[in-house]
Amino acid sequence: MSITDLLREDLRDFAGYRSARTESVAGDVWLNANESPWPNAGESAGVLRRYPDPQPDALRARLAELYGCAPAQLLAGRGSDEAIDLLVRALCMPGQGAVVVTPPTFGMYAVSARLHGVQVVEAPLRDTPGGLECDFHAVAGAALESDARLVFLCSPGNPGGTALPLERVAALAERLRGRALVVVDEAYQEYADSPSAVALLAAHANIAVLRTLSKAHALAGARIGSVIADPGLIAALRRCQAPYPLAAPCVHAALQALGAAEITATRANVAVVVAERARLAARLAGLPGVRRVYPSSANFLLVRFDDAQSAFERLLAAGIVVRDMRAAPGLGDALRITIGLPEQNDRVVEAIAEAAVTA
Structure with a gap:
């Protein structure tokens, strides 16, 4: 079974919107996007009069190198929030289905689901001497019982700060193979003394990983986040994404922040x-x-x-x-x-x- 079989059936052959910047053409007079021929009076470089590249190759390549994946496995967007919303919209029919969350956790998983009319099923974290821990058995049971298409895990967790054992994440993905996508939100991964779930993608196509430049890289105002997953799923999410998700100044700031020094x-x-x-x-x-x-x-x-x-x-x-x-x-x-x-x-x-x- 392909991971794209988890997509909404009505979106499996969805082409999405092809913007002027998605066309592979060359020229020195650009008259294809209805842009102004003059730069904005307040911006001398004239860069901002042009629509930006939807997925800049240089940024995707640098992010892929940083996170240990191939560029085809990565979609950049407006923070992790956009990735969460894209996943819900692409995999869950409006007003149908379910997602599983593990409260207390990041609230945007439930917000995105509810805005889409999708049921939110909770498998609460356990308060243990070692911290707030995920009950993986309960998560799997909740996902199977509700026929959820998405399971959102946060590692390290927000607000608990606990990192999830990768072997337990892998076992959960295996149990839900063909049934649900396991999403591991690693917004705080840089601070953890544990490997990233990106290492699991080769063996588990139904795992997706969220990363962001908002925390350790100090670019919260630039809103640059990534979803890393099977290339087929990434291509489908790109078709569901807004035409120009990345502002040119934000891309420039991200590339500057990702230099070696x-x-x-x-x-x-x-x-x-x-x-x-x-x-x-x-x-x-x-x-x-x-x-x-x-x-x-x-x-x-x-x-x-x-x-x-x-x-x-x-x-x-x-x-x-x-x-x-x-x-x-x-x-x-x-x-x-x-x-x-x-x-x-x-x-x-x-x-x-x-x-x-x-x-």
Whole structure:
């Protein structure tokens, strides 16, 4: 069975929209896209008057090299959010079917599904001494029972920070072969001391991996994300994608950020974050009023408090904004704290210590 058999039946021969930039033609006078013949008055280079390449070869090649895949296995888009939406739209009929999620987790999986009228089936994470862990048996059962076409896993998890064992992901994909696509969201993979699920693609065509330049590569404002999967699925997703998903300045910024020197600097910054993650976790765990600090393989810590409201208010009073997780399932006393610069992390500790004193 081909992975493209999981596509919506009505989209299997869907050609999509062919924009002016998808045509392989050459010339020195370009009159095929109804663009202005003059540059914008505020942009001297004149680059922005032209529509951008939908999938720039240089960017795809550089991203493929970075993530350890072939360019034909990668589709670039507007952050991981677009990839999530494309997968739901391509595999799930509107108003039918199901996707499986593992709450507490990244909310866009459920948002994209619900906007498409697709049922969201939950297989909650288990709160264990080792952190928030995926119940793979429950995930498989939920997917098979609901006939879900998509299973969304987050590794390292958001907000828990737990990385998933690749052998368990592979076993899940094998169990769901021909039934569902297992999507592994690796937005925080750079901070993890574990291999990427991209290594599983050769043996499991029903695995897709999401990556982003928003976190470790500090390009959240450029909105560059990737989905890595079987080339047949990538080609189908490209047909479902908007004509010009990547703005030219954002592509330029991404290519600049992916140079050899810049990658070396990024890795050095990641090493600092990992060291600070351990230091901040140890300091927070020793504070009164801190109930638990979860182990994390990401660039944040999930922290439970005796009085989360007091801690949240004290942090805000100190000018520190963290993520309030109390509305998430099972996290009614928790905040998520991104790892900042060392001096910023020190301010977090000081503010929480003051909250404990005044509580």
